[in-house]
Amino acid sequence: MTSTDRVVVAVDAMGGDHAPAAVLEGVADALANDSDLEVIITGDANVVESFADSHTRCTAVVTTETILMDDHPASAVRTKKDSSIVVGARLVRDGVADAFFSAGSTGACMAAATLITGRIKGVSRPAIATVIPTSGPPVVxxxxxxxxxxxPENLLQFGKMGAAYAKIVLGVSEPRIALLNIGEESTKGSQLAIESHALMTESLTGFIGNVEGRDIPTGAADVIVTDGFTGNVALKLLEGVSKSLLGQVKDAMMATPFTKLAAATMRGPFAELKDRLDPDAYGGAPLLGINGVSIIGHGSSTGRAVSSAIRVSAQAVRGQLTQRIAETIAP
Amino acid sequence: MTSTDRVVVAVDAMGGDHAPAAVLEGVADALANDSDLEVIITGDANVVESFADSHTRCTAVVTTETILMDDHPASAVRTKKDSSIVVGARLVRDGVADAFFSAGSTGACMAAATLITGRIKGVSRPAIATVIPTSGPPVVxxxxxxxxxxxPENLLQFGKMGAAYAKIVLGVSEPRIALLNIGEESTKGSQLAIESHALMTESLTGFIGNVEGRDIPTGAADVIVTDGFTGNVALKLLEGVSKSLLGQVKDAMMATPFTKLAAATMRGPFAELKDRLDPDAYGGAPLLGINGVSIIGHGSSTGRAVSSAIRVSAQAVRGQLTQRIAETIAP
Structure with a gap:
């Protein structure tokens, strides 16, 4: 496929804190910006039907159930067979859609992708990736x-899948892949990190060795690989500290009437900074290793985030992400 | 001991990127601010002798070797017996000093503390703690x-030791202790996290359950417990992202001649913010579980950081940190 090939993205209208309004806003924006994009929206009849009627290249698939944030992911996927998430995953499995996006329960999206859409042959564990804006190039x-x-075998596969994503979605021709560790030397770290370093040195093209926590925000590698525990702590810490720090900076700028006036002069540069740091620009977290593009949005996804995620989904489909991962994983 | 009791702190004059100047500056400042403090400085004759001669309540112990940052920690501690770190650890073991501070190699300080000063009876693994400034109360x-x-047994002990430190050094009467995890529910996380949650629920007074990465910068708990891999990644990420973000904020404020002028009005509030976020105020990372107070400084420690670390060391000694940990660990 090329960048002008027709792509069909299924979108869960019911997922996210601001659903369905933010989702529909994002779908409308994505459709307006890509004339070769088709969207299938899944969700309640009163939400999806009138929207699909009033938008070209948009089809509605009515569902009657919704998976809630506090439902047990795997059981919900098994029991709520007519939910917007399960139906979306099925559309990809059946080849009706090329990709599925939802800003609903991460656990349920993962369970639906794994249980319904299915894994790529040879992938032992699908992984959730995220693109992090840095002071340098963005990092997967x-x-x-x-x-x-x-x-260690899982981390090796994460490296290969992350590199495929960086190539296709970030346009990095030869991604530098690093292992997140607590020292630069190959003998540093947990048993998992030491063994993974040895395996990746042996078997991973583009492996540049260990990086530390402080290297994440500088773009020291294009792809940083870690286990899902450390990676989740790191991602949430990054989000938390950015929010907390920028909040405190804002308070300092608004401390007095004089500083408030002064802050007005900085609007331009600060808007640029905000844009540069906005994770919404990279559109959601891809679930890599699934037999079909599958992207999960933040619960707080705005219309802009949904639109980016749909754009990124289309880019991943056109770049043949699934086939590239299958090739890199195949023995 | 009370806050006016005499305390003897041994200080490594040779450790850190700015040694010996920053160390001596910090020692002088600490001595000037605490008339019941005595310092023994260990290091090269030409560094320590003249300084001790010109400062009251300061004694020099001349050493002839220096452990370098890239020496293998345990071997260096075994072979360089007359180094400033080994001699400092020995002064605590022999009861000549109550505490030891060094901004030298973290690995060597840890090895010296463990091998020479020794562990508190019942502590299976000493841990490195750090105090993190947050938008709320500081977090250990x-x-x-x-x-x-x-x-899990290690993490349980970390919780007990961290709570003792929070009580004595941060003055928190009933520390709230949390487990760093990737979800709030007790069933979330790695095998280690799930088992640790169960053990801590059963056996740890003050345990409030799981917190996530995003909760670290808000002061959601007084003590946050994790394994040394996740904790090291989190700490370095926190340092890295703070530096990167504040650098980008500064660039935005200095973008044009107008914003530069405007930035001048914000000096006061920003100086306050910088002070509040300055980890130097909490003076180094205590090695908890050692039979004597042992504090490790950042390699980049300034005179202010050294002075804080000595003040905190004295506070830990006067608060009987070692005895309190021994009591909380004893069965």
């Missing part, structure tokens, strides 16, 4: 939560 | 690097 960090306990 | 995070692989 994975796994950020699908697998709390990992083996 | 441990382990941040001593033990890359841990068992």
């Amino acid at each position: 960090l994975l796994d950020v939560g699908a697998n709390a306990d990992c083996k | 995070l441990l382990d941040v690097g001593a033990n890359a692989d841990c068992k």
Whole structure:
């Protein structure tokens, strides 16, 4: 496929804190910006039907159930067979859609992708990746939560899958892949990190060795590989500290009437900074290793985030992400 | 001991990127601010002798060797018996000093403390703790690097030791202790996290359950417990992202001649913010579980950081940190 090939993305209208409004806003924006994009929206009849009627290249698939954030992911996927998430995953499995996006329960999306859409042959554990804006080039960090306990073989596959994603979605021709560790030397770290370093040195093209926590925000590698426990802690810490720090900076800028006036002069540069640091630009977290593009949005996804995620989904489909991962994983 | 009791702190004059100047500056400042403090400085004759001669309550112990940052920690401690770190650890073991501070090689300080000063009876793994400034109350995070692989029993002890430190050094009367995890529910996380949660629920007074990465910068708990791999990644990420973000904020404020002028009005509030976020205020990372107070400084320690670390060391000695940990660990 090329960048102008027709792509069909299934979108869960019911997922996310601001659903369905933010989702529909994002779908409308994505459709307006890509004339070769088709969207199938899944969700309640009163939400999806009128929207599909009033938008070209948009089809509605009505579902009657919704998986809630506090439902047990795997049981919900098994029992709520007519939910917007399960139906979306099935559309990809059946080849009706090329990709599925949802900002609903991460656990349920993962369970639906794994149980319904299915894994790529040879992938032992699908991983959730995320693109992190840095002061340098953006970084693909994975796994950020699908697998709390990992083996070196899993981390090796994460490296290969992350590299395929960086090539296709970030346009990095030869991704530098690093292992997240607590020292630069190959003998540093947990048993998992030491064994993974040895395996990756032997078997991973583009492996540049260990990086530390402080290297994540500088773009020291294109792909940073870790287990889903460490990656999840790191991602949430990054989100938390950015929010907390920028909040405190804002308070300092608004401390007095004088500083408030002064802050007005900085609007331009700060808007640029905000744009550069906005994770919404990279559109959700891909679930890598699934037999079909599958992207999970943050619960707080805005219309902009949904639109980016749909754009990124289409890019991944056109770049043949699934086939590239299958090739890199095949023995 | 009370806050006016005489305390003897041994200080490694040779450790850190800015040694010996920053160390001596910190020692002088600490001595000037605490008339019941005595310092023994260990290091090269030409560094320590003249300084001790010109400062009251300061004694020099001349050493002839220096452990370098890239020496193998345990071997260096075994072979360089007349180094400033080994001699400092020995002064605590022999009861000549109550505490030891060094901004030298973290690994060597840990090895010296463990091999020479020795563990508190019943402590299976000493841990490195660090105090993190947050938008709320400061947080004691441990382990941040001593033990890359841990068992639930280790994490339970870390919780007890961290709570003793929070009580004595941060003045928290009933510390809230949390487990760093990737979800709030007790069933979430790695095998280690799940088992640790169960053990801590059963056996740890003050345990409030799981917190996530995003909760670290908000002060959601007084003590946050994790394994040394995750803790080290989190600490270095926190340092890295703070530096990177504040650098980008500074660039935005200095973008144009107008914003530069405007930035001048914000000096006061930003100086306050910088002070509040300055980890130097909490003075180094205590190695908890050692039979004597042992504090490790950042390699980049300034005079202010050294002075804080000595003040905190004296506070830990006067608060009987070692005895309190021994009591909390004893069966």
